[in-house]
Amino acid sequence: MSALLAFLRFELFRLLRSWKFLAITVGFPVVFYMLFLGERNSSQIVDGTMPWRVYLMVSMCTFGALVAALNAGGSRLATERSTGWARQLRITPMPAWSYVVTKVAASMLVVLPVLALVELVGLTFGGVRLGVGQWFALTALLWVTALPFAVLGVFVGFLVHAETAYPVVTALMFVLGYFGGLFNPVSQMPQALQSAAKALPSFHHALLALEFLSGQTLGASNWLILIGYTVVLGLGLVWKYRVEEARGLA
Amino acid sequence: MSIVQLTDALPPEGTGWDLALRFSGVVRRYGRHLALDHLDFEVRKGETVALLGPNGAGKSTTISLLLGLLRPHEGTVEVLETTARNAVAQGRVGAMLQTGTGSGLPPGVKVAEALTLVRKLYRHPASFDTTVERAGIGSLLGCRTNGLSGGEAQRVRFALAIAGDPELVFLDEPTVAMDVDGRRTFWRMMRQFGQEGRTIVFATHHLEEADQIADRVIVVNHGRVVADGPGATLKAAVSARRLRFVVTEPDPERYDRLEGVTDVEISGSGVTLISLDADATARDLVRSDVAFRDLEVTGACLEDAFVALTQRNRRPQSDIA
Numbered sequence: 001m002s003a004l005l006a007f008l009r010f011e012l013f014r015l016l017r018s019w020k021f022l023a024i025t026v027g028f029p030v031v032f033y034m035l036f037l038g039e040r041n042s043s044q045i046v047d048g049t050m051p052w053r054v055y056l057m058v059s060m061c062t063f064g065a066l067v068a069a070l071n072a073g074g075s076r077l078a079t080e081r082s083t084g085w086a087r088q089l090r091i092t093p094m095p096a097w098s099y100v101v102t103k104v105a106a107s108m109l110v111v112l113p114v115l116a117l118v119e120l121v122g123l124t125f126g127g128v129r130l131g132v133g134q135w136f137a138l139t140a141l142l143w144v145t146a147l148p149f150a151v152l153g154v155f156v157g158f159l160v161h162a163e164t165a166y167p168v169v170t171a172l173m174f175v176l177g178y179f180g181g182l183f184n185p186v187s188q189m190p191q192a193l194q195s196a197a198k199a200l201p202s203f204h205h206a207l208l209a210l211e212f213l214s215g216q217t218l219g220a221s222n223w224l225i226l227i228g229y230t231v232v233l234g235l236g237l238v239w240k241y242r243v244e245e246a247r248g249l250a
Numbered sequence: 251m252s253i254v255q256l257t258d259a260l261p262p263e264g265t266g267w268d269l270a271l272r273f274s275g276v277v278r279r280y281g282r283h284l285a286l287d288h289l290d291f292e293v294r295k296g297e298t299v300a301l302l303g304p305n306g307a308g309k310s311t312t313i314s315l316l317l318g319l320l321r322p323h324e325g326t327v328e329v330l331e332t333t334a335r336n337a338v339a340q341g342r343v344g345a346m347l348q349t350g351t352g353s354g355l356p357p358g359v360k361v362a363e364a365l366t367l368v369r370k371l372y373r374h375p376a377s378f379d380t381t382v383e384r385a386g387i388g389s390l391l392g393c394r395t396n397g398l399s400g401g402e403a404q405r406v407r408f409a410l411a412i413a414g415d416p417e418l419v420f421l422d423e424p425t426v427a428m429d430v431d432g433r434r435t436f437w438r439m440m441r442q443f444g445q446e447g448r449t450i451v452f453a454t455h456h457l458e459e460a461d462q463i464a465d466r467v468i469v470v471n472h473g474r475v476v477a478d479g480p481g482a483t484l485k486a487a488v489s490a491r492r493l494r495f496v497v498t499e500p501d502p503e504r505y506d507r508l509e510g511v512t513d514v515e516i517s518g519s520g521v522t523l524i525s526l527d528a529d530a531t532a533r534d535l536v537r538s539d540v541a542f543r544d545l546e547v548t549g550a551c552l553e554d555a556f557v558a559l560t561q562r563n564r565r566p567q568s569d570i571a
Contacts, residue, residue, distance in 0.1 A: 006370035014358050076357075083352025088410060091317050092371040093341040248319040 004098050011106040015072055024071050025110065028173070029064035029118050036060070036183070037125060046185050054213055057122035059182040061142050062206040064114040066182075067173055069149035070156065072107035075165035077157025087248075100154065100241055107150035108143070115142050134213070142209050148201045148229040155237040158244060176202040201229045270295045270418055270449040271316060275325035278311050278473075285311045287473035288325065293451060293466075295417075298444045300460035300481075301453040303470035309453035310348055312470070313422045316451070317345055330418060337418070341372040344416035346407050346424050353403040355395040361406050362391040365413060372414035384443055385409035386435065400427030405436070412443065419443070421452035425459065437463050491528035491549060493535070495542040496520055509534040 015021055036056055044052040080086055089099060119135065122128040130138065152172070160168050177183060179193065180202025186194055197203045204222040211218050270293045278286040286308045293299050301309045314320040315327050318334035329337040337343045347354065356364055365382070369375040382388050385408045390398065398406060404427055411419060421440075425433045441463065444450045454460050460467045461481035469477035490512070500516045510527035521542075525531040528547050535542065 003371045006367055010356075010359070010363070010367045013363070014356065018358050080356060082350075083357065084347060084349030084354035085352070085356045087319065087347060088354055088407070089371075090319065091338055091343070091345050091347075092368060092414065093339050093373070094371045095339070245319075246321075248314045 003094055004102060007094065007098065007102050008105055008109075011102060012109060015076075015106060015110050018076075021071055021076070025064070025068040025114055026117065028067045029060050029114060030121055032063060032183070033057075033060040033118060033121050034125070047187050049214060050210060053122075053127045055185065055210065057118065057126050057128050058138075058142075058206050058209045058213070060121075061115050061118045061209065062180070062202055063177050063182045064118045065111045065142060065146040065205070066149050066176055066202060068111045068114040069107045069146055070153040070169050070173055072110050073103060073150070073153025073155070073157040074169035075157070075162065077103060077154060078160055078162045078165035081157070081244075082162040090245075096241070096245065100237065103154045103157070104147075104150050107153050108146065111146045111150065112139075112143055115139055115146075130213075138209060138212060141212055142205070145205050145208055145226055148226055148233060149205075151230055151233040151237060152201075155233050155240065158237060158240045176200055179203075180206065182206060199225075201226055268295045269293070269328070270297070270330060271451070272328040273312070273315075273325070274328075276312075276315065276322045276327060277324035278308075278315060278320060278322055285473050286315075286322075289470070289473060289475060291468050291475050291478060293449060295449050296447050298441075298450040298463060298465050299452075300464035300467045301451065301470055302455065302457065302460040302467050303453075304455060307470045308473040309470055310422055311473075313345065313347070313420045313451070313453060316420055317343065317347075341374065341414045342417045343420070344411040344414055344418075345420040346404070346411045346422065347420075348422045348426070349407075353395060353398065354407050355398075355403060355410075357396055359395055360391065361387060361393050361395060361398075361409075364395060364406070365391075365409055368410045368413045374415060375413055376415035381409050381413050384412055384439060386439055401429065401432040404428060404432075408436070408439075416448070418449045419451070421450070423453055423455070425454075425456070433459075491525055491547050493523040493525055493528060493531055494520065494544075494546045494548070495535075496544045497540060497542050504538070504540065508538065 033056070040052055046052050046055045086099070090096065116139065119128075119139065153169075156168060156172065157165065179197050180186075180200045181189070181197050182202060186197045186203060189197060204225045208218055208222045208226075211222070272292045273289050276286050276289045277284070289308065289312065301312060303309050311320065315322055316329055316334055318329075318338050327334050330340075330342050332340075334343075356367075365378065365387075369378060369381070375381075376384070382391065385405050387402075387405050387409050390402055390406060393402075395403070395406070404424065408421075408424065411421070424440075425436055428436060437459070440450065440452075452459075452464070464481060466479060467477070467481045468475055496519050498519060500519060500521050502514050502516055505511060505514045505521060505523055508523065508525075509530040510525040511523050511531055512526055513524035515522040515524075523531060532545070532547065535545075
């Protein structure tokens with residue numbers, strides 16, 4: 001256990017010390033948030049009852065979680081596999097599963113400060129007012145439901161090569177962001193795109209939080225879709241790790 | 251195919267006959283390519299053994315199997331009286347692997363941090379300071395892993411390989427990025443480390459390294475052991491000789507057909523033949539109508555022995571032709 005915690009700590013330090021990682025994970029959600037803020041009247045109502053300012057903050061939280069999780073795994077993982085570091089760890093007594101589990105855990109942990117940061121922007125510039133309990137509950141909900149993104153990031157890191165990982169991660173970020181309705185409400189998209197959006201985890205991640213804030217019961221189908229993504233991506237990750245391992249992780 | 255076997259070699263002073271590892275009948279394929287073709291060898295505890303062979307001989311595959319990174323398709327691999335995986339999980343094995351273009355180190359951390367982490371992954375690691383001293387990385391502790399030279403990175407990887415205080419160390423082409431000085435220093439540290447009763451197995455295609463560092467050299471080619479013995483004995487055991495002579499118009503194809511010849515080198519009018527049976531080659535040469543002069547026969551170096559041994563597999567084909 002102490003070995004696992006040492007590795008988790010090591011991974012977190014490595015993430016939080018990387019300027020590239022910080023610039024991307026802080027920069028993207030905050031800059032996008034600021035850009036979108038000026039775009040519309042903040043009291044505009046979206047989807048019947050939801051004020052645009054709240055809709056925007058939640059969307060940017062989802063986008064932030066997505067960006068942080070994909071970049072924590074993604075190209076960083078692909079790079080360290082190609083340098084032989086992953087293989088060096090494999091020949092220490094640390095069990096194979098802890099490598100993968102720690103990677104997912106580290107991705108989850110870096111999502112948390114990004115959520116807090118976006119919420120801070122929401123509070124200071126975005127005109128979002130919530131009770132203390134609501135802030136905490138919202139953060140917890142957004143955080144827990146970010147698990148499929150963390151698994152996806154690590155999966156991508158195993159799936160693609162170091163040279164192609166970065167464009168793949170960037171493309172995923174924007175596809176899941178744009179088509180998940182994070183930059184523009186899904187209800188304002190053409191019909192065909194709307195049904196596509198409703199198949200994406202990013203859409204359901206934001207929707208759960210919006211349901212929570214509007215006092216509705218959280219949709220079971222949203223949960224199921226997010227859990228489904230987590231399970232399928234997790235199985236993919238285990239499969240890919242096994243394949244790599246049979247090849248000696250070379 | 252004959253194997254030069256010299257099993258009467260004694261283990262180094264003060265060590266027993268216990269086996270550190272055993273490879274029996276190991277077959278490993280990559281698709282249709284046969285990387286290891288019923289490979290057999292044993293290494294005793296306390297021995298320093300070189301796996302010598304050209305690129306693609308199966309050295310790296312052998313080391314991957316010894317670390318449990320790969321599994322054999324046939325045969326068994328025993329490491330420290332258990333499976334390779336168990337030996338690694340118990341923290342009794344350390345290794346420096348080939349990393350291609352990468353450094354094999356975690357990007358974006360200091361050397362000291364990487365070493366601290368790796369130590370924590372073992373239950374009974376060597377002390378931090380001991381490892382730093384053994385690998386000679388005292389001056390590198392504060393450096394970022396990304397900024398190290400090739401030779402420095404190799405030393406850090408050596409430190410990570412021995413951080414767990416392993417009984418058995420595998421090194422795959424460990425001096426590949428080092429200059430002459432770096433090599434010398436590295437092997438001095440390695441030898442010191444081996445003197446503490448540890449078993450060291452390293453892969454190399456540097457003949458002098460194998461000859462100078464190892465107690466025993468195992469020559470591997472096409473996934474098989476072609477020779478096994480102390481470097482010096484290996485040289486003597488192989489009957490390879492150099493036959494040098496001068497001709498007016500060298501004709502390489504003719505010399506290649508002479509009995510016992512495994513290699514032909516021509517420079518200007520000078521011809522050098524490497525032969526596994528110098529007497530037969532000389533007789534054949536005289537019988538042929540080659541107008542040679544200044545014939546000279548000398549003993550071969552380990553390199554020649556090595557070439558002779560690894561070329562032998564190809565002989566039958568050219569004999570038929």
